[in-house]
Amino acid sequence: MFGKILIANRGEVACRIVRACEELGIMSAAVYSKADADAEHVRRADEAYPIGPSPVKDSYLNMESILQAAKDAGCDAIHPGYGFLSENADFARRCEVEGITFIGPSAEVIRLMGDKIRAKNTMKQAGVPIIPGTTAAVADVASAKHFAKNYGYPLMVKASAGGGGIGMEQVNNERELEKAMEGNKSRAKAYFGDDTLYIEKKIERAKHIEVQVVSDARGKIIHLGERECSIQRRHQKVIEESPSSFLDEKTRQKMGETAVRAAAYIGYENAGTLEFLVDEHQNFYFLEMNTRLQVEHPVTEEAVGVDIVQWQIRIAAGEALSISQSDVAPRSHAIEARIYAEDPVRFFPSPGTITHLSLPKAAHIRHECGVREGSVVTPFYDPLLAKIIAVGKNRKECISRLIQALRHYKIEGIKTNIPMIMQVLSHDVFISGQADITFVNNMLAECDNEKGRK
The missing domain is CATH 3.30.1490.20 (ATP-grasp fold, A domain)
Structure with missing residues (x-):
């Protein structure tokens, strides 16, 4: 197992990886830009290293600074999280050259699946339905x-x-x-x-449903079920859940088998996600593959009881996957909402200082949070602050628990998208499980029209 891992990211995902390192008994080293010198992930990690000025290109996208930090810290691996350099084949290759393990798939696979045209043609060769x-x-x-x-x-x-x-x-x-x-x-x-x-x-009335796969260096591949990600605004996911209430068992099984076959065809290793569009007749089509950890991974972890981040690290360290496909089955329903620092009406970013933060506590509520009271939300980075995940024995209970928790979610000093999330969770179309990828935009347009009539 690794002795120390450098986390080449920031915010809530960096905090998530720090926690996985703690649970595995691994030292963690954070990196930070000038704007993030007092950030939450810096405080939580065992060590922290500066990597440059505030702009992304000068810090979190600066390969040389990050690799130097890894060397200075004596790290034997780098976890890229998501975003930034997580799907950068050149960075994965540089890690290999420098003798540092990149926690993710090979540079060749990242490059292949990062080119959407090549990825689409490759999946067609693998027998995966394409649009x-x-x-x-x-x-x-x-x-x-x-x-x-x-x-x-x-x-x-x-x-x-x-x-x-x-x-x-x-x-x-x-x-x-x-x-x-x-x-x-x-x-x-x-x-x-x-x-x-x-x-x-264009696939009309499409659902966005993805399948999580995990594979080790010995060629063992399993899927961890699907995530429903149809609640999107401008092609950006806002609410995700697992399992999907839309799929029938035949389609669910077929999608899982297809995802495993696709991963095997390209020699995939580590955790990855096959994304599909599913039409109203449950025909599914390959959309893309994310060769990294997904923002929405917690809903799968809660639904099937598998720690994806720990397995990313274990597989990268050479461990064999000890989970079999027969071990994977939904044990609960989970729904995640992304909390963004943005105006809930105009959807502009809302930078500023968080003057008060109080998170609801309950056994069935999980938080992935990258800020604290006093944190400064800067305009330099993605406005994702945190994620809240509700778990229940079924979808109805899960929605109710998430709504109740969000009523007690207190964050002041900046604006957030919580009002919009509450609007979605309370909407009849969402509650029915019939919302497709156009739902949020249509809902907001209806609200604007109602305001105009008033």
């Missing part, structure tokens, strides 16, 4: 129009190197297609350094 669309880069508007003529609208224009909803846009006619091709190309270049675009047919 009808282009299998190569769409070079220009003329090519895009040719595809649209054959498949019809609506379509999705996507960046091949994209992620987090950036470089993704729905188009409903030729004029929107022209605009999206130009806009997404420039956005993809700015965010990812790659302006390659592709086009897919």
Whole structure:
């Protein structure tokens, strides 16, 4: 087992990894930018090392600074968390060259699945259903129009190197297609350094459902069930749960088997997630693979009783996976809500100082929190502050417990999205389990229309 792990991240996920290290008896070393010198993850880790100025490119994306910190700390492994360098194949390769274990899959697999076009074609070869669309880069508007003529609208224009909803846009006619091709190309270049675009047919009334896989170096692969992630705003997940109330048992089993087959085909090692869109008839289509820990991993941990972060570390250290597929079964229902520092009406980031923080406590409530009272929320980073996870014997109990807990969630000094989360949890469509990926945007549009009529 590793003696010390450097955590190349910040906020709530860094705190989560610190806890896993403590439970495994491993020393943890945090890194921090100038803005994060007094951050919660810095306080919780055994050691902490500065890596540069506040801007992301000068700190948490600075490979040289992070690798130097790992050397200075005497770390034998680096856990990248999610975001930042977690899906950067060059960073994974650099870790290998420097003799430091990267806690995640190989650089080759990260690179393969990070290119959405290559990933899609690879999954097709593996026998995984894919969304009808282009299998190569769409070079220009003329090519895009040719595809649209054959498949019809609506379509999705996507960046091949994209992620987090950036470089993704729905188009409903030729004029929107022209605009999206130009806009997404420039956005993809700015965010990812790659302006390659592709086009897919829009799956109407789609559910976003993903399957967690875990595999060791000996080729043993299992899945840990699915997570329902359809509650999204602008392609960003807000509420996730496990298991999905939408899937029937036949589809659930087939999706799990498909995810395992896909992971085996590419020689995947460590924890990863296959994301799918599922239509109203329970046909599912490959969307992408995240070759890292997911923000929403706690709902799977609570639903099936497996610590994913600990297994990431154990597998990277060479341990064999001791869990078999027959050991995995839902023992409860879990729902997670992401708490963002943002205006709940305009959805702009809400930086500032947290003047009061009080988290509800109960046996069935779990918190993943990266801030404390007095923490300064800066404009430099993603506004995700914390996650709250409710656990219950069924979905109805879980929703009730989460609503009750959020009523007692006190955070002052900044604005958060808690009012919007409460609105979703209380909505009949969500409670029925029928909400698709358009639900939140439609709900907010309805609210705006009601306000306009008043």
